[in-house]
Amino acid sequence: MSGHSSYVPKSGIERWLDARLPIVRLMHDSAVSYPTPRNLNYFWTFGGILTFMLVAQIVTGIILAMHYTPQSTLAFNSVEHIMRDVNYGWLMRYLHANGASMFFVAVYVHIFRGLYYGSYKAPREVLWILGVVIFLLMMATAFMGYVLPWGQMSFWGATVITNLFSALPVIGETIVTFLWGGYSVDNPTLNRFFSLHYLLPFMIFGVVILHIWALHVVGQNNPTGVEVKNVAKDTVPFTPYATIKDVFAMVVFTIVFSWFVFYQPNFMGHADNYIPANPAVTPSHIVPEWYFLPFYAILRAIPDKLGGVVAMGSAIVVLAFLPWIDTSKVRSMSYRPIARQLFWAFVAVCIGLGYLGAMPAEGGYVTASQIFTVLYFGFFVALFIIGLFERPQALPNSIADSVLDTLKGGSGARLATATASEPNAKG
């Protein structure tokens, strides 16, 4: 996709700069003339939404850090000081706390989109793995951020999660002591978590740049999974086409985000986190934030501590191996009748695990978590196997063909299946 540059410097100063640092050319090539498949649906707007959310989190976070005190006896009240006395502090904090949740909403849509349309397949393996790295960094950042208000759930969440490392043989205990900066979660833990919570978003930012770079080398996937063959027929320039669509989607996303910030600001949180941290009192149910629940359910499903940690870790790491797990030659599940159903079953399993993660680890919930954990990993095994024998439906010859066929209302069996699977050509 990265072909010849169409940037033409218009003024003398632009020509002068272009000969010395072609930064305007870089921007032009990657955000204006960059060819984007003409058949992308709205699931493709979440990359832009995620970039927007990352910037929003960094901006609100920097402002919050100006007023926050990372000290175990002062942290809780300093957050309340932000809520009460800092001008629009309540807005900054609610934007930041709900922003984390919305960030994960967007990233899960983005990941499932990649999964459905086979965006991890060659030549996009590095792009996909960078995405998994971003996801891991996001989880670490969100976890440490949730510790900062130093409420009951902050403290006990930190205790439970850091304790997981003690399951590792030989070095486990040492790692935990190192994470805590002592022999229990205390002020040194809060200090280092604050420091890392400020650092990691910038690391995410760096990996996002690599992610976008890799994207611009291999080009975007599209709902048909068929590569661009003719730039003039199959693609439209990023600006104005993708820009206006991304901005529209961002504003719609902002409406949902704002609904929570202004009307339901504590919906995603836990009431217990408005109780100051107390090492002497354990909350009746220690529950992580909703976006960790599926992984938390997998952790608790395994009766053995080390086994649970390994299962939870594998549940995330397995995603990085998807390009080699999926054996099918066809990218988009729109043309894969069995994989498509498997995909929706996987979505249901993830939601089910999320539900089970919020429930107490007892009785039928544990058994259900175990079944769903097997189903979770079963998806990847099944994806490997069915790719070997599944007979995909016929692919369109090109992106332009698929769009034009839809335009004509579908005039053959091949076209009917292509249009029935997903509203590919919409938007």
Next chain:
Amino acid sequence: MTTTSFRLALAGLAAGLTLSLTVPSALAAEGRVEPPAQSWSFYGAFGKFDRAQLQRGYKVYKEVCSNCHSATLVRFRNLAQPGGPEFSRSQVTALAATFQVKDGPNEQGEMFDRPGRAADAFPSPFPNEQAARAANGGAYPLDFSVLAKARTYERGFPRFIFDIFTQYQEQGPDYIHALLTGYKDAPQGFPPLLPGQNYNEYMPGHLIAMPKPISDGQVEYPKGADGKSPVPETVDQYAKDIATFMVWMAEPHLEERKRIGLFWISLMVILAGLLYYTKKKVWARMPDGSPLH
């Protein structure tokens, strides 16, 4: 998505639903009774506090609750802030002065008491947690500052999804109201109460250290033109008023938040509409003028 995969997704949902049906029984086993929902003036997108109610709530807090409960994050000046009880500044100065506040050290190096000022935090009834426990049979009367946000009850599936749309988030005040009106004799068969234990229908586990804190007629409300209080002086009304006051203490910018939210979201909806049509126009044709889709 095809019909088959849609059916699969539905089956997944149904499985989740059946699973969730087991939740209420689990709660009942823990001794939890769901607090009945009350009608609150601050509920919903257009919600606002009732000034008179907040002022009554402050009176209940001052005369009853503050004998044991602190609210260290609230300052007297907050009482005059827009969106709160909105006492006048002179009222706030006068009512702060009715408290004695420890200050110092002075130039002689000694601590001294002085009348409270608007900038002072609500003084605590006890100097420290140990003193509070000693005076209350070992139990610690909780700080009220954010308590209304720290109390909730499980909504369960599917109600927590509906709550997103109905904006129901008043679990805290509903629970506080239920707790204050929930003092009863223990039912037959309930294990005998030990000294310092009281039975409350809505306390998880039913055992609460706080004795029934308030009775009908205990707090005198301001009289209307007819010489009578416009609201009944009952436990039910006191409970509603103090719960409202506690919500305000926990969320003093609630009104401003909802007001800005309405304006901002309306703006975004209009912007989204304009962008939608701009997008449609842009996406009508390819750069070469041929139809795009």
